[in-house]
Amino acid sequence: MPDxxxxxxxDMVRADVAAGKHGGKVVTRFPPEPNGHLHIGHAKAxxxxxxVAKEFGGRCHLRMDDTNPTTxxxxxxxxxxxxxxxxxxxxxxxxxxxSDYFQRFYDLAEKLVERGRAYVCDLPDExxxxxxxxxxxxxxxxxxxxxxxxxxxxELFRGMRDGKFxxxxxxxxxxxxxxxxxxxxxxxxxVRIKHAHHYRTGDSxxxxxxxxxxxxxxxxxxxxxxxxxxxxxxSARELYDWVISATEVPHxxxxxxxxxxxxxxxxxxxxxxxxxxxxxxxxxxxxxxMPTIAGFRRRGYTPESIRDFIGRVGVAKNLxxxxxxxxxxxxxxxxxxxxxxxxxxxxxxxxxxESFPExxxxxxxxxxxxxxxxxxxxxxxxxxxxxxxxxxxxxxxxRDDFAEDPPAGWKRLAPGREVRLRHGYFVTCTRVEHEGGxxxxxxxxxxxxxxxxxxxDGAKNVGTIHWLSAAHAKDVEVRVYDRLFTTENPxxxxxxxxxxxxxxxxxxxxxxxxxxxxxQAEPSARFQxxxxxxxxxxxxxxxxxxxxxRTVALKDAWARQTAKAAPTKAAPLVSQPATTExxxxxxxxxxxxxxxxxxxxxTAGEARVLVQDAxxxxxxxxxxxxxxxxxxAKQIASVLVNDLLGEMRAKKIDALPFDGKALVxxxxxxxxxxISTKQSKDVLAEMIASGKPARAIVEAKGMKQIASxxxxxxxxxxxxxxxxxxxxxxxxxxxxxxxxxxxxxxxQTKGQGNPKVIADLVKEKLA
RNA sequence: UCCGGCGUCGUCUAAUGGCAGGACAGAGGAUUUUGAUUCCUCUUACGAAGGUUCGAAUCCUUCCGUCGGAACCA
Numbered sequence: 001m002p003d004x005x006x007x008x009x010x011d012m013v014r015a016d017v018a019a020g021k022h023g024g025k026v027v028t029r030f031p032p033e034p035n036g037h038l039h040i041g042h043a044k045a046x047x048x049x050x051x052v053a054k055e056f057g058g059r060c061h062l063r064m065d066d067t068n069p070t071t072x073x074x075x076x077x078x079x080x081x082x083x084x085x086x087x088x089x090x091x092x093x094x095x096x097x098x099s100d101y102f103q104r105f106y107d108l109a110e111k112l113v114e115r116g117r118a119y120v121c122d123l124p125d126e127x128x129x130x131x132x133x134x135x136x137x138x139x140x141x142x143x144x145x146x147x148x149x150x151x152x153x154x155e156l157f158r159g160m161r162d163g164k165f166x167x168x169x170x171x172x173x174x175x176x177x178x179x180x181x182x183x184x185x186x187x188x189x190x191v192r193i194k195h196a197h198h199y200r201t202g203d204s205x206x207x208x209x210x211x212x213x214x215x216x217x218x219x220x221x222x223x224x225x226x227x228x229x230x231x232x233x234x235s236a237r238e239l240y241d242w243v244i245s246a247t248e249v250p251h252x253x254x255x256x257x258x259x260x261x262x263x264x265x266x267x268x269x270x271x272x273x274x275x276x277x278x279x280x281x282x283x284x285x286x287x288x289x290m291p292t293i294a295g296f297r298r299r300g301y302t303p304e305s306i307r308d309f310i311g312r313v314g315v316a317k318n319l320x321x322x323x324x325x326x327x328x329x330x331x332x333x334x335x336x337x338x339x340x341x342x343x344x345x346x347x348x349x350x351x352x353x354e355s356f357p358e359x360x361x362x363x364x365x366x367x368x369x370x371x372x373x374x375x376x377x378x379x380x381x382x383x384x385x386x387x388x389x390x391x392x393x394x395x396x397x398x399r400d401d402f403a404e405d406p407p408a409g410w411k412r413l414a415p416g417r418e419v420r421l422r423h424g425y426f427v428t429c430t431r432v433e434h435e436g437g438x439x440x441x442x443x444x445x446x447x448x449x450x451x452x453x454x455x456x457d458g459a460k461n462v463g464t465i466h467w468l469s470a471a472h473a474k475d476v477e478v479r480v481y482d483r484l485f486t487t488e489n490p491x492x493x494x495x496x497x498x499x500x501x502x503x504x505x506x507x508x509x510x511x512x513x514x515x516x517x518x519x520q521a522e523p524s525a526r527f528q529x530x531x532x533x534x535x536x537x538x539x540x541x542x543x544x545x546x547x548x549x550r551t552v553a554l555k556d557a558w559a560r561q562t563a564k565a566a567p568t569k570a571a572p573l574v575s576q577p578a579t580t581e582x583x584x585x586x587x588x589x590x591x592x593x594x595x596x597x598x599x600x601x602x603t604a605g606e607a608r609v610l611v612q613d614a615x616x617x618x619x620x621x622x623x624x625x626x627x628x629x630x631x632x633a634k635q636i637a638s639v640l641v642n643d644l645l646g647e648m649r650a651k652k653i654d655a656l657p658f659d660g661k662a663l664v665x666x667x668x669x670x671x672x673x674x675i676s677t678k679q680s681k682d683v684l685a686e687m688i689a690s691g692k693p694a695r696a697i698v699e700a701k702g703m704k705q706i707a708s709x710x711x712x713x714x715x716x717x718x719x720x721x722x723x724x725x726x727x728x729x730x731x732x733x734x735x736x737x738x739x740x741x742x743x744x745x746x747x748q749t750k751g752q753g754n755p756k757v758i759a760d761l762v763k764e765k766l767a
Numbered sequence: 768u769c770c771g772g773c774g775u776c777g778u779c780u781a782a783u784g785g786c787a788g789g790a791c792a793g794a795g796g797a798u799u800u801u802g803a804u805u806c807c808u809c810u811u812a813c814g815a816a817g818g819u820u821c822g823a824a825u826c827c828u829u830c831c832g833u834c835g836g837a838a839c840c841a
Contacts, residue, residue: 006781033841068840125839133837136769140837171839181770183837192839211841235771235836257772259834264778270841312790314780316773319834323778326791336804370804411802420800453800464800531801558802560793587829605818605828638827642819646826677820678784729786736786739822743785759821 004055007315009048009256013056013226022225026058029096029224030084031065031215034076036270037285038083038293040306040327044261047310049228050089061222062091066099067214069198079285083293088303098218099200105209105217106161108247109172109191113153117246118190120156121145121173132178133186139179140186146175160193163206167193174213176242184239188212216240219253227253230260231317261313262321265483266291267490267498281502282484288538288549289484289506299481300526300536300551305334321489328552335526335534335551338376340368340383343422343466344514344529344548346478347399350470353427355445356393361469363388364452366423380525387517390472391424396513401465402442404432409561411463413442420464422530426450466530473513477547479538480508514546521546528554600624600633606641615654616640622660629664636667643681647688657691666694674698676705676754678746707754709761712745715753716761719745730766738762 017024030049032038038046053060062084066072084091112118121143123132134140148156160170172191180186190213195206219227227240234257244252262268267276268291276282276290285292288299296306309330313322367386369375375384397413406414413419418428427444434440449456453464484506491498518527521537528534533553541547589597593607602610610617623629623636640663648654666687670680675698686697697703706712720727723744730737738759745758 011783031841035841065841071840128839129837136837138769168839173839183770186837189839194839208839210839215841231772232835233841238771259773312779314790316780318773318779320779323791326779329791332803341801370801373804409802422800424800455800462800463802466801528801528803531803554801554803556802561802603818603828608828638819642827650826681784681826726786734786739785741785742821746785755821757821 005051005311005314008317009226009228009258009315010052010055012256013052016225017056025223025225026053026056027061027223027225028053028058028228029061029063029219029222031063031098031218032080033065033068033071034073034080035068035071036076036274037079039268039273040263040291040293040296041261041268042083043087043293043306044310044313045228045230046084046087046089047307048258048315052226052228058225059094060089060091061094061096061224063096063218063222064098065211065215065218066097066198066200067209067211069194069196069201069208072199074199079294083297086297086303087293088307094222096218096222097200098214099198101214101218101221102201102205102209104221105191105214106207108217108249109209109213110154110157111248112174112190112246113157113172114150115246116150116175118153118172118174119143119146119148120153120160120170121187121189122170125168125171133183134178136183142178143173143187146173146187157191160191160207161205163195165193167195169193172207174239174242174246176239182235182238184212184235185242188239190243212236212239213243216243216253216255217247217249219255220244220249220251223251224253227255229255229257231257231319232260233257257317258315259317259320261310263291263327264321264324264488265485265490266324267485272491272498275499279499281499288479288481298536298538298549300335300524300534300549301331302334302338305331308334324483331552332534332555335528337373338379339526339528339534340375340379341370341528341530342368342515342518343389343468344476344478344512344518344527344532344535345396345398345466345468345473346480346510346512346532348396348473348513349399349402349439350441351395351397351427351444351467352441353393353395353425353444353446354430355448358393360392361472362391364391364423365389380522382517383525387515389423389515390469392469392471394470395421396468396470396473397421397442397465399439402429402439404439407562407565409558411558412465413444413463418462420450420453420455420462421467422464423453424467425453426455426462466532468513468515472516474516474519475545476512476514476518477541477545478510478512478535478550479547480510480550482506482508514548518546518548519544521548526551596620596637600630600637602634602637606637609641609645610637613645615656616645619656619660619663623663624660626661626664628668629660632664632667632671635671636663639663639667639680639684643684644688647685651688653688656688658687658693662687662693669694669698673705673707673754675703676751678755679703679705679751682751704752705754706749706752707757709757712749712753712757712761715748716745716758716765719748720762720765727766 013026028049030046050060064077122145123143132140132143157172171189173187174190176185176187178186189210191207191209193206194208197203237255240255277285282289286294286298288295309327365386366389368383401412403410403414413429415429415432418426420426425446427446429442429444431443432439482505483503485501486503487501490501520543523537523539525537534551535548536551538547538549589604590611593611596602596607596610597604610620620637620640624633666683669675683694683697687694726737726741741762742755742759746753746755
């Protein structure tokens with residue numbers, strides 16, 4: 001079993017399950033809007049949603065988030081279902097539609113109205129935005145309709161439902177806070193009027209809920225425990241929680257955000273993908289150059305390779321653009337194991353073997369699979385073993401495998417040079433014929449002793465090229481796909497048209513020649529064209545007239561080497577702009593903070609926090625006022641700011657169960673040497689959790705500090721002996737492991753050793 | 768500019784105060800009837816400055832950068 005992935009989401013879910021949250025159950029959902037095709041970015045969400053559910057024994061729902069009738073269609077529903085299935089995920093019985101909940105959304109909205117948590121607003125959209133919402137820096141003001149009574153609102157809301165108003169004439173708003181720093185909380189619309197036909201509910205509704213109102217309720221209705229979405233919904237989370245709480249629905253789901261996937265050399269936004277299709281820059285949504293699931297499928301990608309890719313990308317919150325080379329590496333890796341090898345000539349050049357009889361045809365045995373590779377169950381019968389290759393006097397080779405004037409390092413054919421024809425014979429070029437200024441025919445002799453490609457004299461360092469018998473080769477159409485864009489981040493420069501960054505050579509159609517077995521290839525059959533790349537049969541092909549898409553090229557060390565030898569661009573001579581980090585000076589300390597610095601000798605940074613944070617400030621004041629507090633003011637401030645603040649943030653708490661006197665006691669224990677600074681942090685955490693006094697905690701846990709070198713010495717010796725490898729690394733010059741050695745001793749003493757004494761001992765013993 | 772998020776090799780991602788690890792990309796080499804595959808070796812990173820600590824990528828402060836948020840879209 002591959003090692004199961006670990007990331008911040010899985011860590012959170014694991015902790016929730018362990019804590020018995022939701023009875024230890026895990027329910028996730030993948031909620032696309034059926035208004036477009038799924039792309040590789042969705043594949044990440046699908047893998048995360050379904051993957052997390054599966055790993056924790058839960059389930060994942062497929063939910064069509066179809067709350068906007070004007071954009072959605074059943075054809076998208078079908079495409080989405082097919083794509084999710086193809087990726088290898090199964091929602092079982094759990095296919096849901098937001099549109100099935102319209103009545104429930106409505107009923108809960110009536111309840112909000114009755115409770116005075118929502119109101120009907122008559123302000124037109126633009127006017128609300130212009131005159132009431134405010135800006136990011138200024139608070140908004142209340143809508144004049146905000147004070148309508150629940151009864152009045154109820155009647156109007158029912159009127160909305162009954163079609164008494166036109167689109168945009170009225171809207172149901174949440175009554176929250178027009179001065180919230182989070183714009184999402186400034187009385188957001190919950191339900192709008194739309195006289196439009198819905199692809200599922202027809203004309204039964206003329207009001208439709210908005211995302212922020214509907215989505216959290218959908219999650220709640222379905223018992224979703226972990227609602228995983230992308231980062232742009234982060235500021236919507238506050239509203240998500242508001243709706244759940246205001247509607248008083250019994251099940252409370254939790255939203256968590258992660259970064260969406262971006263890929264180099266491609267665009268991912270629905271808007272841009274649509275533009276590519278509509279402007280016929282690509283053939284359709286499933287054009288093999290599109291980053292859609294359908295595009296990757298047609299290109300010949302396997303679902304396994306895409307899942308592997310998503311796994312390797314990982315899940316985090318960083319904005320990221322993954323190198324498409326990683327995806328290509330994943331698909332090569334997968335295809336290498338599952339593709340039969342065949343020969344196909346993309347740029348045919350005639351090769352005549354003078355020494356071979358005119359009308360003779362020989363059959364040579366050639367395995368479809370490299371040694372050690374077994375064909376999978378899905379491989380056609382005729383491709384499972386080996387095939388007979390016809391060999392005759394007139395062959396075809398690839399133009400790229402012949403050079404009249406070969407560069408240094410050339411291992412292919414050239415005048416006077418010998419190469420191996422794969423599975424065939426060694427041939428030597430004797431002369432060349434030209435036509436119209438270019439090579440038209442290569443004349444060779446063959447070595448009959450090398451039949452099957454086996455070197456007669458054990459010669460190893462001979463290049464190998466692929467070939468076909470001219471008379472037996474079949475016509476095949478090959479579509480060579482390359483990256484759709486020439487730039488790593490198309491559209492990142494707003495000042496230019498992103499369409500200008502399209503790669504004009506993203507598709508090259510080649511009339512190629514292939515082995516006989518290719519003529520009958522079933523659509524979606526996959527091959528490796530040896531020395532060229534991985535290809536898949538396209539549905540456009542017909543029996544006898546096959547079409548192949550290049551999924552991905554083989555790695556090509558020779559091409560890389562030659563590209564490097566001939567630099568394409570002159571190095572830019574622009575000098576690096578000086579990195580003058582013009583620094584804004586830190587804001588000056590407030591008078592209150594200054595007073596703390598002069599009165600108690602705390603640092604400026606600490607004073608700043610104590611002034612700014614009311615809870616900590618009050619605690620500090622109480623502590624220094626307590627008996628013996630003033631003498632310890634500096635230490636108290638340090639504990640408060642450097643330890644307590646971080647602890648409170650991590651645990652998301654804003655009130656403390658102990659007072660200033662308790663804090664003084666903790667600091668005193670540290671000053672007296674009863675406990676170490678490390679232990680002091682543990683005690684502090686315990687004080688936050690239980691509110692017990694420091695001394696009681698210390699006694700209950702039997703904490704003490706071992707500071708005597710006599711007691712610590714033997715332990716240090718033992719650790720040094722047991723970790724000879726670490727010690728060796730320290731002696732080798734890695735000073736960083738010093739801390740690790742101290743840590744190991746600390747662990748031995750169960751945290752009771754005095755780290756300073758230990759550090760001195762270690763230093764002394766390793767000197 | 769307000770609120771929020773995020774800053775680790777070229778790229779993506781680990782580390783839960785104690786040896787900055789992995790993958791891809793790149794470089795070099797071995798094997799090879801695919802200049803492929805496979806195998807080995809190597810280069811390269813904690814945004815900056817302060818503070819707390821025996822010890823900081825990790826805790827605190829300030830600054831810098833970057834992304835998201837002011838749709839009757841999702």
